[in-house]
Amino acid sequence: MLDPTPNLRKLADAELMRVELEARSLMRRTLFIGIALLIGAITLVMLSLGGFFALSKEFGPDIAAFIMAAVLGILCLLALYVALKGPSRERQLEMQLVEQNISTARDHVKNDVTRIEREIDKLSMGLLGLVKGGTSGGMPALTLLLGILAALSPVLRRYLAPFLKGGD
16 A cells, blocks of 8 residues: 655655744844844934034034944944845745745655555445445355455456456
8 A cells, every 4th residue: 555654754844944944034034133123222322322422512522422323323224134135046046945845745745645546446446346246146255356356456457357347
């Protein structure tokens, strides 16, 4: 009998890789947004201090505070830019590869299910032959044996099908 477990495992692994990639990307973006917020808060403090010192002492240490605030503001904008830009080409290719693996794994699982359905159909045809042979007054043991052989082997099924249908 067919075992779809390996293909289901491949599908699960491919889905897990996709989720891990998305989680890493989300974590990275969250980190940069957090950095941008922290730098933004420091920038606000420095701009406030700089403005205060500029107005109170009219140039001197206040210019340094403005320069510091400007540098922190630029760093904040840079961090926001990195956090908000789309995925890199490398990340896009990784995601495409993972999506392709998932699609392939799904196709393998579908093929396994189709094969299992065919095997069940063969088995049911063998059982149908058993029932037909048993109700026609023929030899039930021989019909059972022929039905089982027809269900298990497609080659034998071709040769045995006329005998199974002969009970009609």
